[in-house]
Amino acid sequence: MGLSRRFLNLIVDNNTNPGTKSLCCMDLNLCRHSLFDTATRAPKNKTTTRAPNKNRTTTRAPKGNALALNKIRLPSPSLSIRTSDSDLKNRRIHFFQAADQRVLCLDQLGRGFLLKADTPGMVMMPCLHRPKSEPIALYLPYAEPDFDDLDGGGGGDLFIMERRGGSCSRFLPKTWRCDRLPPPPPYIHGGGADHSWLEINSYAVVGSQVCISVDGDGTYCLAAVSNPVIDTYSWSEVGRWTLPFQGKVHYAPELKLWFGFTAKDQNLAAADLSAMDSHSQPQLLDSWKELEPPEGWQEVQDPQLVSLGSRKFCIARFFCTGTAVDDCQNVTVLTGVEVVRGVNVFSGKVGDLRMVKHKSLCHKSRWGEDTVTAVF
Numbered sequence: 248m249g250l251s252r253r254f255l256n257l258i259v260d261n262n263t264n265p266g267t268k269s270l271c272c273m274d275l276n277l278c279r280h281s282l283f284d285t286a287t288r289a290p291k292n293k294t295t296t297r298a299p300n301k302n303r304t305t306t307r308a309p310k311g312n313a314l315a316l317n318k319i320r321l322p323s324p325s326l327s328i329r330t331s332d333s334d335l336k337n338r339r340i341h342f343f344q345a346a347d348q349r350v351l352c353l354d355q356l357g358r359g360f361l362l363k364a365d366t367p368g369m370v371m372m373p374c375l376h377r378p379k380s381e382p383i384a385l386y387l388p389y390a391e392p393d394f395d396d397l398d399g400g401g402g403g404d405l406f407i408m409e410r411r412g413g414s415c416s417r418f419l420p421k422t423w424r425c426d427r428l429p430p431p432p433p434y435i436h437g438g439g440a441d442h443s444w445l446e447i448n449s450y451a452v453v454g455s456q457v458c459i460s461v462d463g464d465g466t467y468c469l470a471a472v473s474n475p476v477i478d479t480y481s482w483s484e485v486g487r488w489t490l491p492f493q494g495k496v497h498y499a500p501e502l503k504l505w506f507g508f509t510a511k512d513q514n515l516a517a518a519d520l521s522a523m524d525s526h527s528q529p530q531l532l533d534s535w536k537e538l539e540p541p542e543g544w545q546e547v548q549d550p551q552l553v554s555l556g557s558r559k560f561c562i563a564r565f566f567c568t569g570t571a572v573d574d575c576q577n578v579t580v581l582t583g584v585e586v587v588r589g590v591n592v593f594s595g596k597v598g599d600l601r602m603v604k605h606k607s608l609c610h611k612s613r614w615g616e617d618t619v620t621a622v623f
Contacts, residue, residue, distance in 0.1 A: 251556020255280075255581070256350060256364055258342050258621035259321060262614075266338040269324035269617070270350065272364045275555070280319065282561055282583025283605040316580060316609040321617065325364050330354055343384035344623045345405050351418070353382065353407075372418065373425040381410040383450055383495070385457050406457050406469070410447050415469075417480070432482050433464040448489065451496035451505055453520050460489035466523070488528035491518055497554040502586060502600075506552065506560065509534055513550055515562060515584065517600055535602035537562055537582050544568055544578070551622050559585045563622035579619040582607040 254272045261267040273280050330338040331354065339355040348366075353359040357375035362368065388403035405418040406428070415428040433445050448462040457469040466485040471478060490496065492507035499506055504517045509531065516534035523529055540546075544566040553561040562582045569575040583605040612618045 254348055254364060255553060255555075255561060256342070256344065256348075256623050257321065257619050258623075259324070259617050260620050261327070261617055263616075264329065266330040266340075267327060268329075268340050268342075268620075269327040270342065270362075270364060271322045271324050272348070273319075273322055280322075280608070281606065282581060282608065283559060283585070316607050319581075319608045319610055321610060321619070325366075326362060326369075328352065331356065339380065341379075341382055342621065342623070343382075343386075343405065343407070345386050346388065346403055351384070351405060353379070355380070375407065375416050375425060376427045377414055379407065379409045379414060382407050383410050383447060384408070385450060385452050385495075387452055387455070387457060408447065408450075408459070411445065426478075428469070428480050429482060431459060431461060431467050431469075432484060433461045433467075448510070449492040449494060449496060449507065451490065451492075451507070451520065452498060453505075453523075458485070458490070458520070460492075462489065466490060484525075485523055486525045486528070490520070491529055491531050492516065494549060495552065496520075497552060497560070499554065499558055499586070501558050502588070504532070504600075506554070506586070508550055508552060512536070513546075515552070515560070515602065517586065533600045535584075537584050537602065537604050538564060538580060538607065540564075540566060540580075547577075548620075553623055555583075558587060559583065561622065563619075565620070575614060577612045577616075577618045579610045579622075580607055581609070581622065 253274060253276055255275055257271040257273055259269040259271055261269060275281060328340060330340055341353045343351045343353070345351055345361065348364040349361055350364050351359055351361050351372065353375070355378060357378035359372040359374070361370045361372055385406045386403055387406060406415070407418070408415045412434065415430055417426045417428055445464060446462045447459045449460045451458050453468065455470065458466065460466045465487040466489055467482050468485055469480050469482050472481050491509070493510040493513065494508055496505050496507035503521065505520045506515065506517050508514065509516045514534045514536050517532045518529045519532065520529055546564060547567045548565045550565070551563040553563070555561060562584060564580045566578040566580065567575055568578060585603040585605065586600055587603060589599055589601055610619050
């Protein structure tokens with residue numbers, strides 16, 4: 248089964264020109280960039296370790312897999328952008344995936360523009376109501392196809408939230424206006440109390456709602472409220488527990504499950520969020536470790552997951568190979584994995600989930616060279 252997405256977006260830091268980032272589009276249809284075999288194959292040397300949950304297993308890849316990495320060269324940048332010099336201590340540029348190859352870019356002042364990653368055109372966006380220092384984003388497609396989508400919106404809304412502090416905005420494609428949304432309940436409880444220390448530790452689109460988990464508080468959903476005059480949104484509490492993931496969670500319609508990384512081990516995991524109960528936290532169905540890095544490699548930031556459609560994902564992990572500047576290399580490893588269900592040959596019933604690892608590619612850079620820092 249083919250991929251729903253042809254391109255993988257890479258954000259590259261230009262270390263010779265501080266404050267500059269480039270967007271590179273990796274064509275997954277090219278042999279040198281392919282993350283998947285042409286046919287699904289069974290995982291080799293698979294070992295399974297029992298986890299505390301009796302219904303959950305962790306599948307680990309055999310040691311040494313990371314040694315057989317094919318090195319890739321970065322594609323030519325589609326765009327390079329440099330932050331304003333108005334605040335040299337706060338140089339930030341954030342990139343977010345919208346529909347198709349559309350990418351939203353925001354700077355530290357809340358200014359933004361929309362571009363299609365594989366073309367030179369761009370559209371200026373309205374400024375956010377307030378800048379966001381550590382934003383997260385979720386794209387919520389419309390329930391019905393937008394056949395009048397002539398402005399590049401892609402038939403959906405993009406929700407931008409501050410990971411800490413609760414500021415929340417929504418970009419509407421029809422007019423490309425930015426609406427201020429109410430902050431999640433944890434940030435307004437207690438009146439004037441300072442809740443800036445609260446952090447959104449996981450977030451997902453569940454049906455037609457935006458769902459977030461706030462560390463140490465609970466899980467909340469943002470949904471539209473019926474109003475014939477203007478679109479309004481409100482938050483509701485789902486439970487006093489948090490989602491069993493860390494970071495962004497992706498829905499795979501072919502499996503009707505949600506996928507993300509576990510909070511403890513940052514392994515790929517699956518859960519069913521379709522019927523969340525206020526009294527109990529959703530449980531992980533399974534988790535897998537796709538890569539065993541060589542000894543001495545240290546992960547320098549959280550891994551990132553990209554859903555490519557057709558039950559396939561790209562897992563990006565970011566390593567440093569040493570401590571001394573002269574010996575240190577930054578290594579970004581991209582691994583293509585596929586999650587499938589087994590079938591009982593005797594009963595014909597669908598069985599347990601399993602992860603199939605396909606290929607791993609890596610990009611290496613030394614101190615001062617261009618480094619991949621984000622993948623989406």
